[in-house]
Amino acid sequence: MLVLDQVSKHYGAVKAVDGVSLTVPEGQTLALVGESGCGKTTLAKLILMLEKPTTGRILFDGQDLAQMSRSQLKGYRRQVQAVFQDPYASLNPRLRVASIVAEPILAHERPDRASLKKRVEELLDHVGLPASAASLFPHEFSGGQRQRIAIARALALRPRLMVLDEPVSALDVSIRAQVLNLLADIQQEFSLTYLVIAHDLALVEHFSTQTAVAYLGRIVEHGATEDVFGAPSHPYTRALLEAVPQPDPDHVLPDAALLGEIASALDPPSGCHFHPRCPVAVPICPRERPAEVNAPGAGHTAACHLLAAARPLEHAASSP
């Protein structure tokens, strides 16, 4: 449905996104994970057309966003909606919930009052809020309820793709599960495709069907979630997974002091960006950017020289 083809976004010398190719298949949930500076937020902005790529193409149903006509773009914006991290910042505090949820509808249609009211009530019902919520202001709701309002707004135009940027990380633990379950339910109900941006690996494993791991603007590993978590093939993915503290007192975290600091996106290391932190780096790593090669599982790739050396005959064609 959505295809990123060698997409880059440079801000001056900073390559926030550096040659990313990704496919978001219809009906799936693709999670983009990574730490600060990995480019995940910039990618979301590119997909939402809040920024333009410096190079590369973003295709929606085979159509290049950059080539779309005005009316095609309007159609694209209807079909692609977003839910952001902080429901305290993403809802206008001076609008009533009814206006917040109706806003995207009014941007695209001219419904009469009665049918608009009915649609808003239906949307609130879909996200588990009473119809009476419509006349209240955002501050009258808790964080979890606000995120429900943001989801209702995103659903208003019956989109096909939703970009979920850290949708539960601002919420309390006991509320997160409610919102995650709601997102899973509406995905079924409305046949939605999700692109979820997250840093919480346990959440990603739970929630997504596909996972892409980003490091300093590049995708280092990508595949079905069970393959990426079951057979992590890039040393960075392995390090990330090992570093997650588990709610289990007998789980031992590795001596992470070995891992060093995340490099600056202003001046990323040469070759493979991860090489200064990599426990298994070899001489080629600082010299050449590794190509994506096949890893265990269909469509599972990782950009690592060691993997390329170990499986020399299985070089992936170019991009997944």
Added chain:
Amino acid sequence: MTALAPVLAIEGLKTYIHLKRGVVRAVDGVDLTVGAGETLGLVGESGSGKSMTGLSILRLLPKGAGKIVAGSIRLDGEELTTLPEKVLARDVRGRRVAMIAQDPMTSLNPVFSIGDQVSGPFRYHGGLPRQEARAAAIDVLQRVRIPSPEKRLGDYPHQFSGGQRQRIVTAMAIGRGPRLLIADEPTTALDVTIQAQMIALLRRLQQESGAGIILITHDLGVAASLCNRIAVMYAGRIVETGPVREVFRNPAHPYTRALLAAIPKLGSRGRRLVAIPGQPPSLIDPPAGCRFAARCPLKVSACDAYPQTTAVGPNHSVACWRAGEAV
């Protein structure tokens, strides 16, 4: 762990915040102890009172609004709640009790060099001459693994990464050998690989320093990897406390169980999360009975009265009427 004399003993602590719209009972009858060399995890969600409990120890409450209204806080046997503010500021804060806050940028002054900030307490409070304070700063920065600290004393906070800044804050906290360290979400603002480094550092300091540590966190994974004992807070009260293994393996309070079921864990793919319905009660007018009752699957009529704390195992106690039952 309980054989050790407690560094800190809190009994019946009530800290209320006076707002225009009412009195928030942020901490409403908390008992806890921390032994030397022990790490107690104070676990709960926002608004559960865990940070307010930490701030009450140092009496760093919202000015004019926050007040300790009842209870006692004893540090090595000495009562802190009646200590004059001046004595508390001079002898306790930063010296016998130190704090690491969540966001290192709010603990570090952006316009002073790291050298000034780390050596300052040694000079002005410890009375060390300039050169000795500098040496002490280098020493303590080495202990938190800042690479070649002698070369970086002249650098300013923005020249360090987030993880390094949090280590510098930690250096300032441990610098004067506190008896008690309060770490409030010390790893929450950090990326996961950097968080793992900070956890490793805190674990090493635990062993080296012998200080008691209160780790305030909402992250059960962080709590499990650092703590000896866990106290679970809900709506201003501690609902369960016990050794870390006991609390994670045999959680006794329905809230603790629900929390553990509500978080995704690595390796638990595809299972639907068990959400906790509803939300915590307002602390302006909290229910008289068990505060979790409205969300509790095991609620019975007895829950209309606040439950007694009962022991369910060695050092493991829970405030729940149905604690003894096999459910």
